Amino acid sequence: MxxxxxxxxxxxxxxxxxxxxxxxxxxxxxxxxxxxxxxxxxxxxxxxxxxxxxxxxxxxxxxxxxxxxxxxxxxxxxxxxxxxxxxxxxxxxxxxxxxxxxxxxxxxxxxxxxxxxYKPVEISEKITIIPTWETYEPASDNEVIIELDPGMAFGTGTHPTTVQTIRAIEQYINNQDVVIDVGCGSGVLSIASGLLGASEVHAFDLDDVAVKSTTINAKLNNMHERITVKQNHLLSHVSMQADMIVANILAEIIIQFVGDAWKNLKPGGIFITSGIIRSKQQMVQKKLQEAGFRILDVNELQDWVSITAKKI
Missing domain, CATH: 3.30.70.120 (Alpha-Beta Plaits)
Structure with a gap:
C-alpha cells in the first residue's frame, strides 16, 4: 500500500x-x-x-x-x-x-x-511512560510504569498538557478515590489514576477511536478491572459522584461543562483541568470561580497552563 x-x-x-x-x-x-x-x-x-x-x-x-x-x-x-x-x-x-x-x-x-x-520518559516523581516496544528497568521500587502504544491514538502521553495533569493527579489523589476522566484519549490519565491508587476510574470520550485505545491500553497496564470506558459527550447524563475529575482538553471545551463537573464532584472534590493555552487561562479560571470552585494551583509548562480547583 x-x-x-x-x-x-x-x-x-x-x-x-x-x-x-x-x-x-x-x-x-x-x-x-x-x-x-x-x-x-x-x-x-x-x-x-x-x-x-x-x-x-x-x-x-x-x-x-x-x-x-x-x-x-x-x-x-x-x-x-x-x-x-x-x-x-x-x-x-x-x-x-x-x-x-x-x-x-x-x-x-x-x-x-x-x-x-518515542523513548521512556519520566513524567513525574513516580510516573514513567514507556512505549510497548522498549525494554526498560525501573530505577527504583517506587517508580510507576505506564506502557502505551503510541500507534493507537493521541501520542505517547508526553505532551506538556498531559505531563501537567499527571503531576497534579499524583499530588492530589488519595487511595480508593473515584475518578472521572473527561476526554480520555489514549487513556493515560485513567491509567495513571488507577496506578496511583484510585479504586475506580470512569473514562469518557466522544471519539470511538479513543474509547478503543483507552480500553486496549488499560488492559496493557492491567487496569481494565478498575477502568470503565464509555463513549459519551463530556459529562452529559453522568450522575455518579467522584472524588476527582480530570480533563485534558481545549479551554473552550472545559468551560462548557464546569457546572456539570461541580455536580459530579463530592464536597471537597478535586477538578484538574489542562490543555489550556496561556491566553485562555483567565477565561477558564473565571468560569471555575463563578461555579464555586476554589483555585488551588495554577502551573505553566511551555506556554500550556493547568489549573487545579476544589469544590468547597
Missing amino acids: KWSEFCIHTTNEAVEPISNILHETGASGVVIEDPLDLIKDRDTFFGEVYELNPDDYPEDGVYIKAYLPVNSHLGETVDAMKQAINNLQLYDIDLGRNQVTVSEINEEEWATAWKKY
Missing part, C-alpha cells in the same frame, strides 16, 4: 485540536515536529533519547504530520482535514501559517521511522 504524508505548518496552540482532527479523519499516526525539542532540557530522560536533525524542523511554529493511505478518497479526505482545521479559527485558535503540503512516502520507511521519536 502507498501512503501519503499530510504536513501542516501551524502553531503550538493548535497542536492538540489539529492532532485530534487528523485522528478523527482517519490518519494512521501523527508526528509533531517542534523546534523547541531541539533545545529542550532532557535531564529527566533515561539514557540517550534520540538524535534530531534541525533541518527537519521549522524555524517557527510546528509541523504536524499525518499519514493517509493513497486511495480514491485521498483528495476528499485531505479537503475535509483542511476545512476542519480552518474551522478552528471560529474558536479563536491561532493557526499560524496554516500551510499544508501533501507528499507520497515509502511504506516501509513510515512504518518504523516514527518510533525513533
Whole structure:
C-alpha cells in the first residue's frame, strides 16, 4: 500500500485540536515536529533519547504530520482535514501559517521511522511512560510504569498538557478515590489514576477511536478491572459522584461543562483541568470561580497552563 504524508505548518496552540482532527479523519499516526525539542532540557530522560536533525524542523511554529493511505478518497479526505482545521479559527485558535503540503512516502520507511521519536520518559516523581516496544528497568521500587502504544491514538502521553495533569493527579489523589476522566484519549490519565491508587476510574470520550485505545491500553497496564470506558459527550447524563475529575482538553471545551463537573464532584472534590493555552487561562479560571470552585494551583509548562480547583 502507498501512503501519503499530510504536513501542516501551524502553531503550538493548535497542536492538540489539529492532532485530534487528523485522528478523527482517519490518519494512521501523527508526528509533531517542534523546534523547541531541539533545545529542550532532557535531564529527566533515561539514557540517550534520540538524535534530531534541525533541518527537519521549522524555524517557527510546528509541523504536524499525518499519514493517509493513497486511495480514491485521498483528495476528499485531505479537503475535509483542511476545512476542519480552518474551522478552528471560529474558536479563536491561532493557526499560524496554516500551510499544508501533501507528499507520497515509502511504506516501509513510515512504518518504523516514527518510533525513533518515542523513548521512556519520566513524567513525574513516580510516573514513567514507556512505549510497548522498549525494554526498560525501573530505577527504583517506587517508580510507576505506564506502557502505551503510541500507534493507537493521541501520542505517547508526553505532551506538556498531559505531563501537567499527571503531576497534579499524583499530588492530589488519595487511595480508593473515584475518578472521572473527561476526554480520555489514549487513556493515560485513567491509567495513571488507577496506578496511583484510585479504586475506580470512569473514562469518557466522544471519539470511538479513543474509547478503543483507552480500553486496549488499560488492559496493557492491567487496569481494565478498575477502568470503565464509555463513549459519551463530556459529562452529559453522568450522575455518579467522584472524588476527582480530570480533563485534558481545549479551554473552550472545559468551560462548557464546569457546572456539570461541580455536580459530579463530592464536597471537597478535586477538578484538574489542562490543555489550556496561556491566553485562555483567565477565561477558564473565571468560569471555575463563578461555579464555586476554589483555585488551588495554577502551573505553566511551555506556554500550556493547568489549573487545579476544589469544590468547597
